[in-house]
Amino acid sequence: MVEGQVKEFPNGDVISVVIAPEMYGLSAHATLSCQVCHTNISGYPHPENLAQSSREYTLQFQNTCNQCHPSQASELMDSVHTRLMAEGNLDAPICADCHNPHQQPKIAKDEQGRLSPAEHAQSAMVCGQCHSTIYDEYARSVHGSGVLEDKNPDVPSCIDCHGVHNVSGPSGGAAFRLSSPKICADCHTNEQIMSKYGLSTQVLQTYVADFHGTTVTLFEKLDPDQQINMPVCYDCHGVHDIRRSDDPEKGLQVKQNLLAACQKCHPDATENFPDAWLSHYIPDRNRYPLVYWVNEFYKYFIPTVLGGMGLFVVSDIYRRWVLDRRRKNAKPVEGAEDQMSATEETSKDIETEEQAEQADTQFSDEKPQDEENS
Template sequence: MPQGLTRVLGGIVVLGGLLVGAAIVSAADAPTADECLACHAERGLKREKREPGRPDALFVDHAALKASAHGGLECVACHSTATAPHERLPRVRCTDCHDTVPAVLAEGAHGNRRAKARAAAPTCTSCHGTHDVRPVAAITIDICATCHVPQVSQYRKSIHGKSRGRGDSEAATCRSCHGAAHGVLAKSDSRAPTYHLNLPRTCATCHADPELAKRHNIAVGAVYQLYMDSIHGRAVSRSGLLVAANCSDCHGAHDIEPRTEPTSRVFRASVPATCGACHAGVQKDYVQSIHGREAARGNAGAPVCTDCHSAHQIRRTEAAPWQLDVIRECGTCHAESLRTYRDTFHGKVTALGFARVAKCADCHGSHTIQPASDPRSAVSPARIVTTCRQCHPDATRKFTEFQPHADPTNSARFPGLYYSWLFMTLLLVGTFSFFGLHTLLWLPRSFAERLGRRGANPPEES
């Protein structure tokens, strides 16, 4: 063997021996947990000099460590350079073991915050703890509250938070909506479960389950399907419109409350303001209308947006089915007006399913409804001719004297119509009664005469 090669191989053997020896010595010098706790079990142990981002206390609760996810590991598994005693140790690198987490975390909101070096950016220990390492299943909302104080405060007061507090394991938590902890994405990220266009599907994980709705006495079990068929749902799912209302726009995000709670966004008295967040012009008209003023005074019978448009099944107002259905909706309060309307030509045509005739809103308006005595009303004396001319271009003042809600049985309000109706009714009843009786009395005589003629003229024998 050449002398040069022999020297190289010899050097490699010596170097390998030194490395193995160093490893053996290092392993032998590595302190045990008991040796570490000889100092770190002291509760008052602190750093001599404060370091930003690192805890001052150096006390280690051995019982908590043993009960943690790392309970079976030695101290040097994380503090690999530790000796007994030791000076300042470098930061622990969780990624030495959890090597798949950084890639996931880097894509998420928490990882991005770290990348931007923000002071409040969370670290592994922010959520999992230090020596009392918590597994993901043990990370509760209290951990989220260390950073997200206002959101968690709202959640605790919400229907979800209260249900969770009562022990309901099916109530939504942070992870239910935001996803896995390491992969939490900002709501502005189109991949996030809380992104505007994705949120309905996220809510649907619970609210599309009819069995869950039964278990929790949720009034509308198929709410997701109803929403997706609505004008808002189609705008979100088919058109991708970020301005279209989704679940949180109406119900809130962390502060969701039942509609029976006065502080809820969908509490009856709050509905106009909630809808007005998008439909500002409509809200302005509504609050000035007779309906809006009555609702503001606390009249529970005054209609709000959801009475006419529904909550989750909102349809386009130019659609004929909705225009016909809303007539019946008006009748839930104005039953007498609906009854008299149905007696008119307009009412009879709409009852047959045709929408191209005058309906309630065509004459009275929709969001701007005022009493007929109010000059702003579309049926006030000052404006009624203009209103009628929308369909009848040649309408005159005389034309507007037609009473669309006249009741012929009301003698006090419509005496002329009443007595005309009474006269015609009596005439009709009298005529039919007289000739009906005449027919009944004549019938026996007619039969008798026919039989008499038949007896007087017997058939001839063949």
């Protein structure tokens, strides 16, 4: 092929059609012949290609990769990129946009099948070809600097959060938002990784335990298609521009930055409002000791009170049900009824005698008065 040879399209697009043998020889496809992918070419001169633009030309090979990569093709069916293409967005990427078919080297991985640090960083650069603005934000973030500058495999690249071929994203709707805390938790609950940097692994546990996280969890289980306004991780920490916690501009360890984050949902929040947040740590003797000891007090106080109330209720039921039942079933003492009747009659006789005496006394008092009047 002639060096510098190009192809022009009716819309004015121009592309190079030069394939460098040395580059192709180092690619993952070096053992494949051209006709494996270019199935419509069997001789020279080549048949005329009727594509009207360079993009239309590329899209002609949209399904070519499927014959050798069926599992990746299956994952792509659930990708946000595939959905966008189906909706008519011809700029949505296909295989050849991320993997140059004539130059793509074999993807370097370690013994566990994980991407090498360089390959891990390269994946973010591939996404940046289309998402340049987001890539610039990511490059300045605590994650981006760790991946792009330090080549740290512990730090997430784009594909760690969004997936590789089954890419998900905000256009996925409410489901992505509701499941996003678990994406963050994949790394932030990993003790092996977090221990290297002194970060808490209690982030998901403490989030789910509060009002925000509890509501999100309920919606995720009961109504995952319902959009909610409860905050998820990226509402407070950012999405692609996450900074170090002590960053003076956006770090949430800085009280004013934390207050600004709270005021997104609580516009009336005052300066002391963030003091109620315990970060993502469960209180202990050293961190938030006052909260810890109050919790410890109630841990024993509440069971004691409830236990006492329960004991009282049980004893009252026992008294009312068991003892009363025993009284009803007890046999009367022999002769008790006769004795009771005699006692009642004696009481009546005494009462009658007392009434008679009172009448006599009253009559005696009245008689002298009558005589005097006579």
